[in-house]
Amino acid sequence: MFAKEVYIARRATLVGKMGENVPQGSRGIALFIGNAESPAQYWDNAYKFRQDSSWLYYFGLDIPCYAAVIDLDTAEETVFADDVEIGDIIWMGPQPSVASLAAGVGVLHTAPSGELGNVVARAISQGRPVHYLPPSRWYNTLKISDLTGIPVAQVKEKSSDSLTRAVISMRLVKEQCEIEQIDDACALGYEMHTVARNNVKVGRIEQEVVGIMEGVTLSKGWGVSFATILTQHGETLHNHLHDKVIEDGKLMVIDAGAENNMHYASDFTRTLPTGGRFTTMQKDIYRIVCNANELAFSLTRPGITYREVHLATARLMLEQLRDLDLVRGDVDEMVSLGIAGLFQPHGLGHNMGLDVHDMEDLGENLVGYDSNQIRSAQLGLGSLRMARKLVPGNVVTDEPGIYFIPALIDKWKAEGTDRGFVNYAKLEAYRDFGGIRLEDDVLVTEDGARRTGPYRLPILPEDVEEAMGNALS
Template sequence: MPLDAQSRPPPICLDEYRRRRRRLIDALPADAAVLLPSASLVTRSRDSEFPFRQDSDFHYLSGFSEPDALLVLLPGRAEGECVLFCQDRDPAMEIWTGRRLGAEGAVRAHGIDQAFENAERDARLIELLAGRVTLYLPLSDASALRLAEQLRAELVARPRQGGPVPLAFADVTPLLHEQRLIKSDAELALLRHAGEISADAHCRAMRACRPGLAEYQLQAELEHEFRWRGGSGPAYASIVAGGRNAGVLHYIDNREALRDGELVLIDAGAEFDLYAGDITRTFPVNGRFTPAQRALYEVVLVAQQRAIEAVRPGTTLKAIHQGVVRDLAAGLMALDILADDGEEAPESIVARRFYPHGTSHWLGLDVHDVGTYRRDGEPRCLTPGMVITIEPGLYMPDDDDLPAAFRGIGIRIEDDVAVTLEGCEVLTRAVPKQVADIEALMDEK
């Protein structure tokens, strides 16, 4: 049994996948159909591919983990409203790439109503879509659009007994992404576990850190823990940014040496069963904050803690972000880094010069998960089941008008937070962020 097997949450059950499909079908007109393609293998170089990762929307509705599949939803169809097309069984290829489920296996393992192998796809799709008026598909997916256009051309060319021209196209993603925004208990358990793995990895990196290591060596510590604990690897490209590299928000080179007296910013999270963790911590390479580093770090930490306390049903991400900017401005003014001279509001200076990103994003099957941030033109209110990040930061440029001790310092602190009926749950609380706790953990090495 794997070392971590007893602590792992169970996978999403077949009934939950059925409920998800039912909810989407119930939101569609009776004469509609959904066409949703899976991900395909992507070439890395010449004849080798990147590790396969299923399309998040496709996974959300099916749980099916093979490439080159197609999910078709058909409201009201007597023979079954959910049809899957999948790779043909091919014993010769399976020797090289592993066993395929095939149509029978897909029905049995995934609770699909009907499944057919891809060799039958084109002919059967024409039959399945006959009489359907609107085809819902991801309009941003070029391959899905090409297939839909081909199907529409064939249906239009067929003799009809009056009636509308078949297959007008509509975008399925707003309906599906609105559904994905609210997480079930099973999804929250997976996100909680991804957060726990991610937190343990950050703790491991803190213990391992010392001057002279390379950024990529801390990256190796993180990603070893991701895999050791049963994750599939990083949920996104890991950021390990020492010193001034922390001022590059999406720094992923991870090549430089970690220097005594500098900070290192790590933004990294594990993926577990396709659900993402996303944590940022900033800590001293040598295990001890300098007075200036500590003072600036405490400004960000206070803003982050107050933002987390503000997470509850009914508030908005905009309001939380505005609170963070106010707290950062107040902290910088207390350190005499920022002054209120009456020409420009301190909050505007912070947003323009020291904090150029938002405080939060949705989290789920994608690290920047789907769902709109506004409804009817207004910031949407948080509701239970939403999962967000809280990640304020300060990035001090190397400018002559700033106190020398603060120049070139980049700090970000990020946790994953689930909105609950009473307030919120921090899913990544197991990794320390108080100065004393960070220094104590780094002493353990």
């Protein structure tokens, strides 16, 4: 956990935000539900516990079955949980009291779990608003429904818009203590990717590499920040199958991140030549993606929207794909029509922090878009998760990619979606190419940006080949 003063200040800021333009006495209560353990097959065999991220942000207690209420009129805070009994102590050993744990994060009042229902019921009977965040887990949904009487199917839609927006506004801008944790997670991510790169060998099963790299995160952190993508079929953007034998001459996309013990995330992607050297065709496309990654980083700074950065990288990609005669015509018109979506059907990046896709449980558009922005319907641009005007403290991913997806190519050709800009005859040679994605994590600073973590994974094609050659020697 951070020092208790961090959590005290965060909750005080939240109370202040929730009190803006709301008269004293009518602000209500904010209800926070921490996660419970989730059974894998039966109650005593649970999945590895992961606490709710907003709970961690405001209360820091990484323990199942905790809840809290903040009275937004009086600023009184109460943590609800039960002290262990002898049956628990037999299996778990003696545990700190709920009161001592709550005091460690600056909360002075505690009560048994059974009292939570009475507090919520009292607020409802008094006509006071009960604010809660949209839950992402079924347990939390059922718990909120039970406490408030809201039908299960309506719990998410009746969540508090004002509380959600207040939390997003705070968590979008990372504090120095958070930046240090993200740097730490990125150092661990660097190590796991280095181990993976050193173990990409022709003839090996992909799963072996995944096991080795994920072992790094478990030996020094909480584990992976999301399900690892390691595949020779990078044209499938989220390919989690790891059953293929590594073949010579392929491209291995490795999109993987670490979660450190404070639950902050990293998220890197590198694309490697399985035999240690790129072919000429692979290197031509790789350089375009690498150039797009560098351009995006150079443009990232306070005041620019990440939508503008996405479009600038799309333009560069189309210019350089035109140099290879894969597209033809006016680049500005192609950008306007969304032709880049054929080659990059995803957005440039997303927010990152306590979640690898930070806060998307609270609503992707609320998190990633300013109030004056409208999400595009175009393939690619429409999948941009972070479009906001950047401010210092934002942490975003920079992950351009180029993919040759046969089914998508065939669909566009049949339907004329490309408006005549795509050279399908030239594309035939790329049908079994796969895909390339290159991703770094970036902190927006006062005067620009910096990549997070103490190191940067090799990214220039020559540096990648040299690193792989050293591993092979």
